[in-house]
Amino acid sequence: MLFAILLPGISMMFRGHFLKGLLCGILHVTLIGWIPAAIWAVASYREDLAEERHRETLRVLAQQRRY
Template sequence: MLFAILLPGISMIFRGHVLKGILCGILHVTLIGWIPAAIWAVASYREDLAEKRHRETLRILAQQGRL
């Protein structure tokens, strides 16, 4: 998460969000835009973690025959 705060555009690109990463990098270039870019990157990181947990929960439920 620290990487998302310090280099928001690059962290998005590493997670597979290329277009978002480029836009975030452009926003990050300006001093005023760094704060919104960092917030956007952290929110995107948290969203990716939530989606991963959701997929894992669905996989476990499917294995148990509840889904």
């Protein structure tokens, strides 16, 4: 998460959001835009984590239904 705060655009690109990362990087270039870019990157990171937990939950539920 620290990476998302320090380098928000690159952080988003590493997680596969290339267009969002580019836009976030452009926003990050300005000193005033760095704060919203960092907030956006952290929110995107948390959303990716929540989506991953959701997929894991669905996978476990699907396995339980088979038994």
